[in-house]
Amino acid sequence: MVRPRTRAVTAGRPNEPGEPLNTPIVPASTYVAGGDFTYARESGTPTWVALEEAVGSLEGGRATAFASGVAAVAAVFELFPIGAEVAVPTFSYSGTRALLEHAEKQGRFTVRQLEPEDTGAWRAAGDExxxxxxxxxxxxxxxxxxxxxxxxxxxxxVVDNTFATPLAQQPLADGADVVVHSATKLIGGHSDLLLGVTIAADETLAQELRDARTRNGATPGALEAWLALRGLRTMPVRLAEQSKTAALLAERLEAHEAVTKVRYPGQGMMIAFELADARAAERFVGRLELIVHATSLGGVESLIERRARYAGDAHVPPGLIRFSVGLEDPEDLWGDLENALG
Structure with a gap:
């Protein structure tokens, strides 16, 4: 089997004589009867299918594309019965927790929040x-x-694998039932689309997720699917370069007197670091000139923000900064950080 970097380039690509090298944008809702495609909401489109084949190849399961990451999360929730109890990390994507809180208010689920690194509590919860x-x-x-x-x-x-990507971990191989991605982030990689993906190894689960998309009409656009597939082709090289820069910047941030804590997993392009308080953090982001103060992540440009400023993350340490490292020159990024910290 070819390695992930090769699969990112080749999976989902046409290979018959006379076909285009890459699947084109197919902006069709309706197809002539008698073929594999009928009506896009139900059967998909060639563009969606190519993206799903590529992501599924990297994650080791059957992928389904959705209009956004939140749409993918909502579809996964439909797999679980009314009254289900769901354990979720106290620190996790605010969109997921907002959906869970809404479902709990409606009486659909009971939510149990656990500290993410309390493995003993998570193991116990797995049996409960x-x-x-x-x-x-x-x-x-x-x-x-x-x-x-x-x-x-x-x-x-269920594992949200958005930050790690299938290049760093394949949760299905570790026994997970479903993997979720916000393809808006690293898969797309250019801050120009909204798209989500689910992946399941079990065919029944995969079909249930596809049925949920059909029922709810949470379908991706043809352009968005094509852009995500194009972004996926370069994700390995982008992530490798971004990870090198992130490791360097994390080391320098840890040594800076204004920084009280740095959390960097050892790979990837995300850094979390803390300043003394909310005021120091707001002053810091306001002084940046190169790094953009914005709320997303995973693109070619470096983005940064103080997460506790949002209601959904109000419980996050007030001085915590989430930093998505882009493809700019590392020394230019450090110069911007150092100036803003100083």
Whole structure:
């Protein structure tokens, strides 16, 4: 089997004589009867299928593309029965927790929040609850969770693999039931699309997720799917370069007197670091000139923000900065950081 970097380039690519080298944008909703495609909401489009084949190849399962990462999360929630108990990390993507809080208010789920690195509590929960919703690294604090030790229990295991990407870990191989991505982030890689993906190794689960997309009409656009597939082709080289820069900047941030804590998982392009308080953090982001103060991540440009300024992350340390490292020159990025810190 070819290595992930090769699969990122080749999976989902046409290979018949006379076909285009890359699947084109197919902006069609309706197809002539008698073929594999009928109506896009139900059968998909060639562009969606190519993206799904490529992501599924990297994650080791059957992928389904959605209109956004939150749409993908919502579809996964439809797999679980009314009254299910779901364990979720206290520090995790605010969109996921908002959906869970809404479902709990409606009486659909019971939510149990656990500290992400309390592995003992997560193992115990695996025998008690219906669903373990895992992020590793967590958003925005970059805590790591032991996925392999939490599978094989009573609970279904869902892993949001957006930060790690399938290049760093394949949760399905560790026994997870479903993997979720916000393809808006590293897969797309250019801050120009909204798209989500689910991946399941079990065909029944995969089909249930596809059925949920069909019922809810949470379908991706043809352009967005094509852009995500194009972004996926370069993800390995982008992430490798971004990770090198992130490791260098994390080391320098840790040595800076204004920084009280740095959390960097050892790979990847995300850094979380803390300043003394909210005021210091706001002053810092306001002084940056090269690094953009914005709320997303995973693009070619470096983005930074103080997460506790949002209601959904109000429990995050007030001085915590989430830093998505881009492809700029490392020394230019450090110069911007150092000036803003100083």
């Amino acid at each position: 609850v219906d669903v373990l919703w895992i992020e590793s690294p967590t958003n925005p604090t970059l805590h790591l969770m032991d996925i392999a030790s939490l599978t094989g229990r009573h609970a279904k295991v």
